[in-house]
């Protein structure tokens with residue numbers, strides 16, 4: 094199995110760019126099922142999650158042409174409604190395909206979704222919404238079968254503004270009969286991106302980016318081409334890598350407006366942050382200051398940035414407190430950081446981080462995608478050599494990470510581990 098080997102202690106300095114968004118790509122790839130023709134997508138990141146989703150689309154009967162960052166998907170001849178279990182197990186977001194398959198074929202079959210183990214990741218909100226839209230949902234031997242004669246628009250109030258459930262309902266409602274209203278909808282920028290492409294295809298949707306979204310069902314969609322939004326989590330991660338190592342970074346191809354909660358926290362740590370239209374410049378102080386963070390649905394501080402900040406704050410001056418309000422099992426990386434000399438105590442939803450002067454390189458193991466990025470952060474800061482195992486978790490979400498880091502001056506390579 095491959096491992097990252099990092100010689101830490103180098104200040105990251107230079108210019109790099111953000112890739113296309115993982116979390117926007119996945120529902121948008123699902124949306125191509127609803128357009129029974131050709132959709133051209135640009136800036137789909139080359140990462141494991143998109144690779145698996147594309148594999149599924151092919152297995153379902155779609156034709157896919159890839160040319161660098163351009164992907165052409167023709168779903169005209171798609172003829173399967175069952176998501177293959179092997180792929181389903183590998184990423185949780187395959188559940189998003191269910192709404193689109195159901196929207197097109199009135200039937201979808203899949204097993205329980207997999208993905209990172211960052212806490213119970215139920216799909217009850219998705220299934221309850223489908224039921225409200227007239228779908229018969231049956232669970233049998235680990236399989237979920239959704240079927241209906243006609244998908245019907247409905248008023249759906251989400252108990253929690255789930256990103257995935259909001260996207261799934263939108264996808265199912267685009268071609269449903271009548272109007273669907275989602276209240277307490279998630280407001281994440283990735284939802285706006287999904288709605289933008291659906292509107293280009295001819296869908297009738299309003300309210301995206303607010304907590305009330307309305308979808309009026311249409312009979313047919315049309316071909317389109319679309320550029321996926323920049324990945325705000327990857328962008329935030331790269332900024333933290335520079336901030337944690339006391340470096341300076343110019344980040345291109347980003348959307349600073351999506352990153353306000355992240356940028357404000359970096360400023361609170363003592364970083365100088367300059368925002369241009371599609372660029373961010375960050376200069377770190379000699380030593381970061383401790384801060385408190387509470388994860389919240391957008392526009393709050395994103396849970397996906399929590400662990401990378403945890404790694405960065407492990408060497409800040411003072412004590413930081415992180416409160417994780419979205420996923421209950423997102424502190425497993427802290428144990429690994431403590432092996433590198435960090436002083437983190439977990440108490441329920443809180444991680445109390447006593448900043449130390451320096452971390453020391455160690456052999457550690459990635460526990461999930463963003464937790465893995467946190468170990469990379471620690472490895473870049475630490476004195477000596479850090480070996481990170483299970484880097485396939487990190488490959489799920491970061492495109493060209495090794496090259497981007499090397500370009501900023503990091504001493505990092507991938508080696509075959511024991």
Ligand code: UD1
Nearest residue numbers: 116186213214215216217218219255256257258397419420
């Ligand atoms: C998406 C993102 C993920 C991010 C998360 C929160 C993708 C592919 N993934 O995940 O990176 O961390 O949003 O910003 O876009 N919940 C239920 N029942 C459900 C669905 C969710 O109880 O049916 C709960 C979850 O357990 C969790 C919370 O709602 O506690 C948030 O989950 P959700 O917003 O659905 O996250 P995902 O869409 O899975």
